Amino acid sequence: MLDQQRAPVWEALEEMRREKLVPFDVPGHKRGRGNKDLMDFLGERCLSVDVNSTKYLDSLCHPTGIIAEGEALAAEAFGATAAYFMVGGTTASIQAMIFSTIREGDKLILPRNVHQSVINALVISGGIPVYVNPQVSERLGIALGMSVAEVRAAIEENPDARAVFVNNPTYYGICSNLREIVACAHAHGMKVLCDEAHGAHFYFGEGLPVSGMKAGADMAAVSMHKSGGSLTQSSFLLCGPGLDPDYVRQIIGLTMTTSGSYLLISSLDISRRGLALNGREVFEKVKQYASYARDEIRQIGDYLVYSDELINGDTIFDFDTTKLSVNTRDLGLAGIEVHDILHDEYDIQIEFGDLSNFLAYISIGDKTKNIERLIGALYEIRRRYKRAAGQGFSYEYMAPRLVLTPKEAFWAKKHPVPLKEAAGLVSAEALMTYPPGIPLLAPGERITQEIVDFIHSSREKGCVLTGTRDITAQTIQVVG
Amino acid sequence: MGFWFSESHTDNVKLNILVDEQLYSRQSNYQKIDIFQSREFGRVLTLDDVIVLTEKDEFIYHEMLIHPAMAVHPAIRRVLVVGAGDGAALRELCRYPDIEAIDVVEIDGTLVEACQEYLPSCAVGYSDPRVTVHIQDGLKFIRRLSDVYDLIIVDSTDPFGPGEVLFTKEFYGNCYKALREDGIMINQHESPFYSYEADAMKRAHRRIKESFPIHSVYQAHIPSYPSGHWLFGFASITFDPLKDLDAERWNALNIPTRYYNTDLHRGAFYLPNYVKDMLGEGR
Structure with missing residues (x-):
């Protein structure tokens, strides 16, 4: 048992500050004195610990001192065999998971509604995606989790696959049956990789969905900066016993900066300590805030607030009750319209709005009075803007037809064609629509007439198209 | 010493x-x-x-908070006071026999207790049987109500602490909804003089304007407040603070005041040029 009261990186930086070293090393701002504007803006305390890796402060690339200690504490706190401070966001953690398990030509089983960074990692590594259809709720217009039967079928059809990738949870807080997926994958000698960009609190709160490490997953990418309270761009990569931790460190080093920011590293160290000591109470409070807000918003009328009542034992195996997700279809407004009105008229910034949902992020940093403001503003928006109820969102899963690997297609000779003339060609890039937040195309896939038609009708409904080099998504890069 | x-x-x-x-x-x-x-x-x-x-200058603030609206609207029966932990706004309201019910929403019960013990000349308002105290968040209390009050008094602190929600558009919008069709909302409107309060004052005015068809600002001199130059907001659905002033009716009530009178009422709505500029009103 380690002492979770300790925060070795934090302690070392505090000590360094007290020592008043004369800096003849980088960074050149020298504790901020060389950049007064930056110092005025960020403050002396902040810049005095923006320092370089040294013998005394250890090195993120080759940790043997305080960073190694901090990572060992994090591993214990998260119930992992090894943990790594990551300074390139959870995208870097996702890349490290994929590069550690998927080499050129290896198969990865994954839900279609993965984050863009997963497909990008395959573009670099040369892995072959095997997609599982996430089910979609037509009433809510959101993608759900993977059904265990479909994952099992994909595993059995692809016994040579190296790993299964799971969102734990999705952006909207929906979890698949992770324990069952791990059992099935391990029985077939496959690793399980968890995207826990929205799941850091699963490791510390009670009554929340199971965390990746607890469910026996092999690796997890945990966005500490979302629910964990650390600085933006900081993240933890966690490993179970099935991987060689030194090999994973080597993989991380392929793409990681050699000048890891001590602001980010110390924020991970401090936040880990905080969660290990107080996480249970903190997330109890977050759950209470979210539950209170849900009850109050339900009373307004027309806002459909959803939570764990959605649980169906399979594609919604569990739900993260700290999430405040609201469907706006009956209000006659798009979720993104509510998002915009809250920002423009009520000075309230929420996390996200799509065609029929919005998500308000509730966290460690919230205050009752701000939750009251959100609820009060939602009353006002209904009073002032309510329209006739909107339509449901119908979405038929279009199984992707892989012609080339994402790597082959992305790096191939390619040229743009107008989207409406692209049927029959092979896409060299990804294309995604919100809603439902599922990629329609990834590099290497045949563009069908069905997809072209769907893109056209999505655009007419006001969905947002992203992923193409052409930012207006009028053209798409195709192979050839 | x-x-x-x-x-x-x-x-x-x-x-x-x-x-x-x-x-x-x-x-x-x-x-x-x-x-x-x-x-x-x-x-x-x-x-x-x-x-x-x-104790020396609170009469100025509280008389100016209450009496201008009472001299304009001829039939105020139900009143909501948001904030006002000290109770002095209630003391002024209770001088009107026609008022039937006063709801007070104050978030901080400890403040009410402290004032009842140490500021009896203010807290005297709490003892009137028409007063009902709700220890609750003002925004939460009001958001479910519609078409209830003739007058809402927003007796808030500065918008930098617990009073912050009482300066938001959602709060003013909810007040509009909670008022009857000819209702009036009066709010503590900060000061135009130092930039800290002036910025809050401008924001509040902009937010009120978006919610109420009639929106005026009036002033008073309160020596213990920053700069001494203080503003109040008069937001209303039908009544105009000057055209609808019924001086004869109000004077016949014989309400004892030390600061307010119906001549001062008219003058208080005539603002200095720099304040008009800040409010974006023509000179």
């Missing part, structure tokens, strides 16, 4: 008041509450080290 209570009005300006005794000090769930006995201003109530009232 005594000691000096100091309040920073800006980073470069302070008001100092000689104090003989600190009568009360407590950190509530929302704010730090202190009550001092001073030589010049009598008892002084501060919240988070900012003066909320003094």
Whole structure:
């Protein structure tokens, strides 16, 4: 048992500050004195610990001192065999998971509604995606989790696959049956990789969905900066016993900066300590805030607030009750319209709005009075803007037809064609629509007439198209 | 001997008041509450080290908060007071026999208790049987109500602490909804003089304008507040604060006041040019 009261990186930086070293090393701002504007803006305390890796402060690339200690504490706190401070966001953690398990030509089983960074990692590594259809709720217009039967079928059809990738949870807080997926994958000698960009609190709160490490997953990418309270761009990569931790460190080093920011590293160290000591109470409070807000918003009328009542034992195996997700279809407004009105008229910034949902992020940093403001503003928006109820969102899963690997297609000779003339060609890039937040195309896939038609009708409904080099998504890069 | 209570009005300006005794000090769930006995201003109530009232000049603030609306709207029966932990706004309202019911929503129960013990000349308002006290968040209380009140008094602190929600558009919109079709909302509207309060004042005015068809600002001189130049907002659905002033009716009520009168009422709505500019109103 380690002492979770300790925060070795934090302690070392505090000590360094007290020592008043004369800096003849980088960074050149020298504790901020060389950049007064930056110092005025960020403050002396902040810049005095923006320092370089040294013998005394250890090195993120080759940790043997305080960073190694901090990572060992994090591993214990998260119930992992090894943990790594990551300074390139959870995208870097996702890349490290994929590069550690998927080499050129290896198969990865994954839900279609993965984050863009997963497909990008395959573009670099040369892995072959095997997609599982996430089910979609037509009433809510959101993608759900993977059904265990479909994952099992994909595993059995692809016994040579190296790993299964799971969102734990999705952006909207929906979890698949992770324990069952791990059992099935391990029985077939496959690793399980968890995207826990929205799941850091699963490791510390009670009554929340199971965390990746607890469910026996092999690796997890945990966005500490979302629910964990650390600085933006900081993240933890966690490993179970099935991987060689030194090999994973080597993989991380392929793409990681050699000048890891001590602001980010110390924020991970401090936040880990905080969660290990107080996480249970903190997330109890977050759950209470979210539950209170849900009850109050339900009373307004027309806002459909959803939570764990959605649980169906399979594609919604569990739900993260700290999430405040609201469907706006009956209000006659798009979720993104509510998002915009809250920002423009009520000075309230929420996390996200799509065609029929919005998500308000509730966290460690919230205050009752701000939750009251959100609820009060939602009353006002209904009073002032309510329209006739909107339509449901119908979405038929279009199984992707892989012609080339994402790597082959992305790096191939390619040229743009107008989207409406692209049927029959092979896409060299990804294309995604919100809603439902599922990629329609990834590099290497045949563009069908069905997809072209769907893109056209999505655009007419006001969905947002992203992923193409052409930012207006009028053209798409195709192979050839 | 005594000691000096100091309040920073800006980073470069302070008001100092000689104090003989600190009568009360407590950190509530929302704010730090202190009550001092001073030589010049009598008892002084501060919240988070900012003066909320003094016994010497609170009459100016509270008379100006209540009487202008009462002299305009001829039939105020139901009133909501948001904030007002000290009770002095209630004291002024209770002078009107036609008022049937007064709801008070104050978030900080500790403040109410402190004022009842140490500021009896203000808290006297709580003893009127028409008054019902709700210890609750103002925004939460009001958001479910529609078409209930003739008058809403927003007696808030500055918008930098617990009073912040009482300066938001969602709050003003919810007030509009909670008023009857000819209702009036009066709010503590900060000061135009120092930029800190002036920015809050401009924001509040912009938010009120978006919610109410009639929106005026009037002024008073309150020596213990930063710069002494203080504003109130008069927001209403049908009544105009000047055209609908019924001086004869109000004077016939014989309400005892030390600051307010119906001539001053008219004058209070005529603003200095720099304030008009800030409010974006024509000169």
